[in-house]
Amino acid sequence: MKPLDGLAWTNRFAALGPDFFTELPAQGLPDPHWVAQSPACATLLGWPADWASRGDALAAFSGNAVWPGMQPLASVYSGHQFGVWAGQLGDGRALWLGEVDTPNGPLELQLKGAGMTPYSRRADGRAVLRSSIREFLCSEAMAALGVPTTRALCITGSRLPVRRETIETAAVVTRVAPSFVRFGHFEHFAHHQQLDALRRLFDWFVTHHAPECADAAEPPVALLKKVSEQTADLVAHWQAIGFCHGVMNTDNMSMLGLTLDYGPFGFMDAFDPGHICNHSDDRGRYAYARQPAVAFWNLHALAQALLPLMPIATDEEAEASGERLIEAVESFRDRFASQMLGRMRAKLGLDGEHADDQTLADDFLKLMAASSADFTITFRRLSRALTDPEPLRDHFIDRDALDAWLARWRPRTAPDAEPRMLAANPAVVLRNHLAEGAIRAAAQGDFSEIERLLKVLSRPFDEPENPGDAALPPDWAQSLEVSCSS
Template sequence: MVFDRGLASPQFADNAAPKHASTDWTAQLSADAPASYTRLGEAFISPVMPEPVRDPHWVAANPDCAALLGLGADWQTDSALQLLSGNALPAAVQPWASVYSGHQFGVWAGQLGDGRALQIGELEHQGQRWELQLKGAGRTPYSRMGDGRAVLRSSIREFLCSEAMAALGVPTTRALCITGSPHPVRREELESAAIVTRLAPSFIRFGHFEHFSHSQQHQALQELAEHFIAHHAPECAAAPQPVVALLEKVARQTAQLLAQWQAVGFCHGVMNTDNMSMLGLTLDYGPFGFLDGFNPGHICNHSDSQGRYAYARQPNVAFWNLHALAQALLPLLPGSSEAEREAGGEQLLAALEPYREVFPAAMLAQMRAKLGLASEQESDRELVDDWLRLLAAHRIDYTIAHRRLSRFELAHEASAVNEALRDLFIDRAAFDAWALRYRQRLQAEASQDGERQARMLASNPAVVLRNHLAEGAIRQARDGDFNEVQRLLKVLRRPFDEPEQAGDAGFPPDWAQDLEVSCSS
């Protein structure tokens, strides 16, 4: 096991302070840029140093994120390894963690915060700011009873999934790399430590606003709103009520994000308000999962005993979370009388209404693309709904069904590719009835096989990060072999291409049925 190496080294103290380094690109990190969250002051952040680890090593690196940051091909220097493992920092960098609160599983949880994430600075490239965050670098003031660490298993899952989602076109935080260490970490069992370097234009969450609202820190709440609008939603500043405009913007972004989640069969697993991004990004990959057999009631998080975050419930949960955000923003509207508060509440509720329209419209647009429909007809929603009911009735593999549908041949009714799709269904008559309607719909818009198939193959991925694919990479990594992590990253970066290894796009093996992920994942 990886954590068996180097534990006896007497020269290294676990609580030693990180050294300072100032070589190569790491010295370019800005700790206090004009748009930095640190400008808000001590009520918002807590300076905290990472806890060094023994014998850090590279586990995986992502060239796409390196390019986003403007890093050269030789960016993986020793000083970068030490920095991204929390062992050595540029002299100007003061890492920090932010405080926030939130609702967890629908219950107010009070103060939370970055319990195992540290911001180490910002880089700007081609006009885009990126905040860099180390996840798993040790305790913060918000770790509560936790150790602030991340383990190799969960770090590999987050690294791979954030990049898989980006390649699928789903808004997400990004992951530059994973560094590992033989430092032991106790979860259900003893595991080795790892640190993910995450990127985002901002990591501000619904929970940041909830924290200052629920704690009656209304001046800080105002400052937070002004900061976010100025740097991330400047178009809202000119609105009669900038906060109302901001809420509507977030509602629309969230609706679009949820439509994309549902369309690719992604289950987040822990849609707490503190895991909801104000930028409409997929944030905090824990017990996530992609659907295998299509089951609207699928619960990907073993810890979610009530099924609050089941796949089909995600759109409604997001709407609930937006109501929690609206409640948090209420103190920012003018007026102190009961009538004025009621009027403010009505404005905020009205700002959420676009979600009811944007989500179903965006979802239907996603599904039209998946079915290769180039035009819009009123009957499309019924056709889509019946297709999904058909998949659910037979627990048909969601990704494989859409990939095979992408090759549907209108010109050759009994072709081999059509039969491969038909063979997925036990009830052939039910499929045939739907396929007849689908064929008639395609004929109504004079659809051509070649052009439609090309569009559909670019909308329906061959590969998603199924649990068994991640598990295979994790098992090899635990034995010190990280090649599968890097290979799988390469495959996931091009999800619409047929992979060289057929198993990457195949049905999950029988043993995958026993895999479980929980909040510790």
């Protein structure tokens, strides 16, 4: 039996031609096995619940087989890494399988960890089980939180050894998104002055992913404004849930405003605006509080890449074109501020909009920082503080200061503040120690904790059956570190 008979593969990205990618087969995992599947992602694709048991699904998603219509390829892009131009990059351990029609529109599938490509830059092209579990769980957890994100369909594993800091075992995670095009795709062709290719990429992206920009007076300006606003929405959502991406290089920034490339990410435990989740980020470029500024910087890099598409025949035209692109990027500032304040109003259960709402929110965050209060638990307990403030007070050193803040906050709350806040402040996020528990069990061949956590994370605003899933991290979690190999 052929797997999922009748799938329609459109593969629109492949129509761009060989300037944009290299076609090549995956390097399959030897003796693969299933590690995990996401029912929610399969539903997004419109696939039946038993899709993984059909035909050669295990082989296809381990890189050992190709379904009819798949067209494996690795795309080329460039980018800035840690603020420095890194030159040509590309899909060094990712392989695009194709684009399939679904009830939710065309969606692309991509294998991560399926072997070397021309863009691997002396790396092995593999992913390890540890990082694959983290990406799989967080992709689906973020979707359940309502955060724009790539999705994860499944993980396959193998006993194939892979060296990182130590010897680990290989895995492949299958990622799903409407598009995996990044800022770095545009940077690549602009930097190398391949202007015909840059124009083809732009026209292709607008046609398929931003058609409303095609009839604008200046389509590059319209697209940049759209991407700037989507990015502002995304980063505001990150900040509101205490999420740190860890490596916001321009090649990790989605043109669709999706959370892309889950590497050294982390949800904050104790609130610290200067929190650095990536052990490799020794200068703190991607610290929590700096994420909005980094996104803004990255958008300027994208603007520079789009500049050749603007009228630049004279110095005057070039200057004016640059100014209009910068103005489009500037839309990020107001959009981010508005989105962030809106999310804080929801988290605080405020009634309507008042001029001092920003101050009220900032003052609460300052109190949290002074006490190193747990980000997720503190907001969750604030959700019930109108009726029972004592559990919240336990998280603060200066309780008098908290009580004074609560006295300012209570009159500002909406009549239905508690249910609204409980719907805005999750009970459970993918903390590092929760992921680590699933990773350690999986290393022993037990994948049940991945499945259990996936179910818990799919309902992040419900109180979990196991109170430990929503509790403070254990002491041993303080020693956990994630880096660019994570």
